[in-house]
Amino acid sequence: MPAWLDTLAHFHFLRPWWLLGLLPAALLVWAVRRRGDVRRRWRDTIAPHLLDALMLGERRRLALRPVHLTALLLALGTVALAGPSWRQERPPFLDDKAPLAIAVDLSHSMDAIDVTPTRLERAKLKIKALLARRDGGRTAIYAYAGSTHLVLPLTDDASLLQTFAEALQTRIMPVPGRDMAQALRVIDADLKHEPVPGTILFLTDGVDPAAATAFRAQADSGRSQPVVLALGTEQGGPLRNGAGGLVEQDGARVFARLDVAALERFGDDSGVPVATFTPDSDDDVAWVQRHVQSHLEQMQAGDRTRWKDEGWWLVPPLALLAMLWFRKGWTVRWSAGLLLALALAAPPEARAQSSAPATQASAVRPWRFVDLWLTHDQQGRRAFEQGDFARAATLFEDPMWRGIAQYRAGQYAQAVQSFARVDSAQADYNQGNALARQGQYRQAAARYRQALRRQPQWPAASANLALMEKLLAQQLPQEKPDPDDGEEPPDLPPDQVKYDAAKPSAPGGKSLQVVLTQDAEMWMRAIQTTPTDLLQRKFALQHGQAAPAQDAR
Incomplete structure (x- = not known):
């Protein structure tokens, strides 16, 4: 369907009762025209054949008169107030809720230099550009070849993500190959605990046709x-x-070529979006981000979404038409102009104090020229859409939007206070988010419970409540370990770990394996090495632990 047809299909008015204001506009034109009809006033007194001779200078053409301008202003203002809309706006926390897992292919072909400097290095640049576009969205990084390993779990720390992305090299993978199906299973298992659906981005230079069925099912x-x-x-x-x-x-250089036909077949067989990178722009990064957001919007269709009011588009033509009132020879209501002048001449302090009762929770703001044209909430919305959340928080008078801006600006304590002024399930949920950001898990859990009491069928609130309860359980004081149970205290230096040779191990050597695992983890924390070498050792240990488990099965 063409875009304009889709827009037309969704066009409607948010406040259709305002369209009744079109009737006074039409009646105004009719009444003024009827009042100025000289023939109508004299037709009952003068004979029609004489009236035709007496009518001099009668206008037979349509002339633009001030009443027409007034009616047009009323009509446009009525349509604007009715709230024309044809698209939905994303919820304020949409970007925060959209998790993204980036799976980087570290097979040897990613070292090909047909892309400057190499395919892998170009993939890192794409990750950097994508992180800049996500603006704090939670992202995880995985590495895969013949095995799949977690590089960094979901986090909104772009600098940390960039550091570990730069550390990726093909030599760190313990198993060669390209097992995309296994990578998909591992990453999906980690993301299925998220309260909202995420996106898994595969940065690769080839596809595994055998994985098409798994991708189709996913x-x-x-x-x-x-x-x-x-x-x-x-x-x-x-x-x-x-x-x-x-x-x-055998004396010849090894070449790696991108099989575009195989990519297209994989996309057709799996039904997932497949694209090739753009070497001279970040259009491919924008394509990925659009899929991240559109997937979340589709999964959350109808869940606290609202239509965007587009009536503000009519403000410029209304202002231009209003300027014609100052044209010479047109009627100007000087009384209205006088009242406007008196309002502008009032001291800023008086105007601020007059509006203080409605905004007692906000500080008195100095008057500015823009206040003549935009309300404080409209000014706050402009700053919010420009990404200046701290300034938006100072402009909003609506407590819900002020709290959202404070949350985005990292002012979580202030956001809690703002959300507390709104009595709704959404406000309780937002309070829980702000409290959780401050580490106040018990208070956050209470807010999520209150939100669920008001709106029981709320998956995001239920998932967040479960997460808070899990974190609270982890904070409970652990029982003091028995000195004979073989466990070491967590702060014991690596060189003081001792093994009890007289104590028998469990069948299959599991106790020894656990001790060795703990020893390896503490050793990895103690060594000084580069992130690349650290990841290489970590992946090797993970692969070594996975192999005995597979043999046992």
Whole structure:
């Protein structure tokens, strides 16, 4: 369906009763025209054949008169007040709720230099651009080849994400290959505990046709949405080795080429969005972000969404038409002008004090020229849409929007106070979010319970309440360990770990494996190394622990 047809299908008025104001506009034109009809006033007194001779200078053409301008102003103002709308606006916390997991392919072909400097390095640049667009959205990074490993869990710390993304190298993977199906299972298992559906972005230079069935099932599941962005060229390029040279086999350089036809077949078979990167722009990054947001909007369709009021588009033509009132020869109501002048001449302090009872919770703001044209809430909304949340919080008079701006600005304590002034389920939920950000999990859980009492069927509130209860359970004081149970205190230095040789191990050597795992984790925390080497050792340990578990099964 064309875009204009889709817009027309969704067009409606938010406040249709205001359209009744069109009737006075039409009646005004009719009444003024009827009053100025000289022929009508004399037709009962003068014979029609004489009246025709007496009518001199009668206007036979349509002339634009002030009444027409007044009627047009009334009509446009009525339509604007009726709230024309044809699209929905995203909820204020939409970006905060949209998790994204980035799965980076670390197979050897990602070292191809057909893309400057390499495919992997270009993938890191795309991650950097994507993090800048997400503006604090929670993101996780995974690495996969023949095995899949978590690099960094969901976080909104862009600098930390960028640090670990830069540390990715193909040499750190313990198993070669490209197992996309396993990567999809591992990442989906981690994201299924999120209160809202997420998106899994695969940055790769090739696809596994055998994984198309798993991707199709994932796309139809209604959970996390897979998206594939391929890097590389059809012409391909040689592979670069770790020493900076080129990989050769039997005296010939090894080339890696992007199979575009295989990508298209994979997209058709799996039903997931597939695209190739754009080398000279970030259009591919914008494409990914649109899929992240649209997937969440589809999953949350009808859940606390609202239509956007587009009536403000009629304000400029209304202002231009109003300027014609000052045209020479047109009627000007000097009384209205005098009242406006008196209002403008009032001292700013008086105007601020007159509005103080309605905004007792907010500080008295100095009067500004923009206050003549926009309310404080409208000014706050403009600052909010520009990303200046701290300034928006000082402008909003509506406590809900002020709290949302304070939340976005990181002013969580102030946001709690603002949300507390609104008596609704949404306000309770927002209070819970702000309290959770401050680490006040018990108070946050109480707010989520109150929100669920008012709106029982609320998946996001239920999931957040479960998370708070889990965090509270973790904060409970742990029982003092028995010195004979074989567990070491958490603050014991690595070189003081001792093993009880006389104590028998459990069947299968599980106790020894647990001790070795704890020893390895403490050793990894104690060593000084680069993030790349740290990830390489971590992945090797994880793969070594997974192998015995698979053999046991």
